[in-house]
Amino acid sequence: MTTSVRPVGPLTADQVESVLIAATSAPSRHNDQPWRFRCTATTIELSAPQATSQETLLACGAALLNLRLAIRALGVYPDVRILPVSGRPQLLAVVRPEGHHAATPDDRLLAQAIPRRRTNRHPAVSVTVPASILNELHAGAEIERAWLATLTPAQLPQLKAIAHRARLAQGEDHTAARDWKSWTGRTVTTIEPRDEWILQNAEHGAMAADETPERPSPLIVVIGSFQDLPADRIQAGQALQRVLLIATTAGLSASFLPQLLQESSTRRELRDLLGGGMWPQTVLRLGHRSPVPASSRKHLDEVTLTDEQPVDPARNGRSPATDADPRLDGPHGEQCGLKLHKGRSS
Template identity: 30%
Template structure:
């Protein structure tokens, strides 16, 4: 019979592992919108609704996907610590900010896949640069789509020339809209960290991670982002591996699930030597999101675009909040 964990608090070292693994999850604008509470050995993951992004994320979709990525990391940490992870999402309708509870189950050795994904957490970065040009094999793309499918989300490759043309058109349209949206640009500037060398802990996007750049590498469009013409952008997209992540519905459950799948897929990609970055900005324009569904005949709701490739150089890690900022504050 498998050994069950005794009821009681996590040790100080286990708590440190859980908290630091949680903090390394990706999040929209790197706002890290989560809190972690402990009830004996049960973990409560909360969504920080006091960190709104009304210009970028008016419906909170990206914030909840960020919590889904954090949940994936938290479950992974529990398994690496030697326990099954038993998760219930949105357990209390009276507390919508409580997105999940996770309890340690039976003693269980972590799988090789878990260990590989866990090791990839520290190496994962948002790679907002041009890739090396080395193609990603169809087999590797198939592995990534299978990882997403195992999490209940479809990751659909965009490779057809006509589809790439339509995506290029939509990215260009969205970029021009956001570039001239002064409210959006003010919000992005507010969450951009300029004094990186003196910042040991914190939130926000490092200024060096948002060079003036060009599409599609820039990710987040700023006032100075270069916008290539459609043919150039289409060629650039064709040189990358582009996946659109789809859910069957568009509820909070789906947004959480999408973030969970994105993180699992990203960690598998990093473990295989790939790098990537997520594009959600264009999908916050309703006309772009609906056109993407229609033009690509998508069988679901697009939650994110993700670009993968092999690195052409290293990128630094983003700043992170201190552990005590996410523990024990109540929600």
């Protein structure tokens, strides 16, 4: 039992540990796991020392969805406030477990999929996805007040061109080039067949000489939001994770195409390609692939905070990200935060 985990509301310490482990199973950029959690007597706080990055907000949103589902699977209702305190952008959400609330079959099914979800960058064996599953993915995004678009075959050449321009832009950005090399083991200017759509982690090794790029063309979906504020990005992260868990239950694997969104110019191009009405937040490549092992995870002691650990964004996550705020237990949290509707599925 980690020393910073305690009973929260109706949850025992063991249950709190289990829901935090579920939360930390969410995907994140380069597996950096930016989230931090603090347990109080009545709440679980989710924060991030560097809460300005779009990718950090998406990752923490995905962790929040896992946390909600894991609490619901225990038969408890998670009351959630997003960005509950004005002026504290590092405090992303507060979850208050309260009362008995029977888990639905969908809650249990998605919660069971949390430890089985993987980011899988291997070429797809098949990209055939039944219309019924696509409908479930669309509905899953909508439950979280987001939107999912499936790119048509006619749009893929344009998307490929946007991806190429994003790669060229990253080659001129020293930080992006360094990140690319640390993740793939190659320079941005080193183009391989798999790079048409795949950004593969170097720990899985280079593509063998006899392997070919994914054929047929991959199934690519984009998850977007109606606006592009921090709360919208956290919400999109929850939609992302719900879509990934639905895909997992259907036997599908997913990987990310982050380079399309890391440059503002190519992100605008992608938005225009999709009609200009939504803000693209993440791009996924879906299909049936051979299994991959789970990514390593930080120990809970590394991501759970105590009251003695003050916020210090400058240390980039090596020290805690939130401090206790009595406003969270009073009416101010309700007034400042975005409250998820109880009538909406979690």
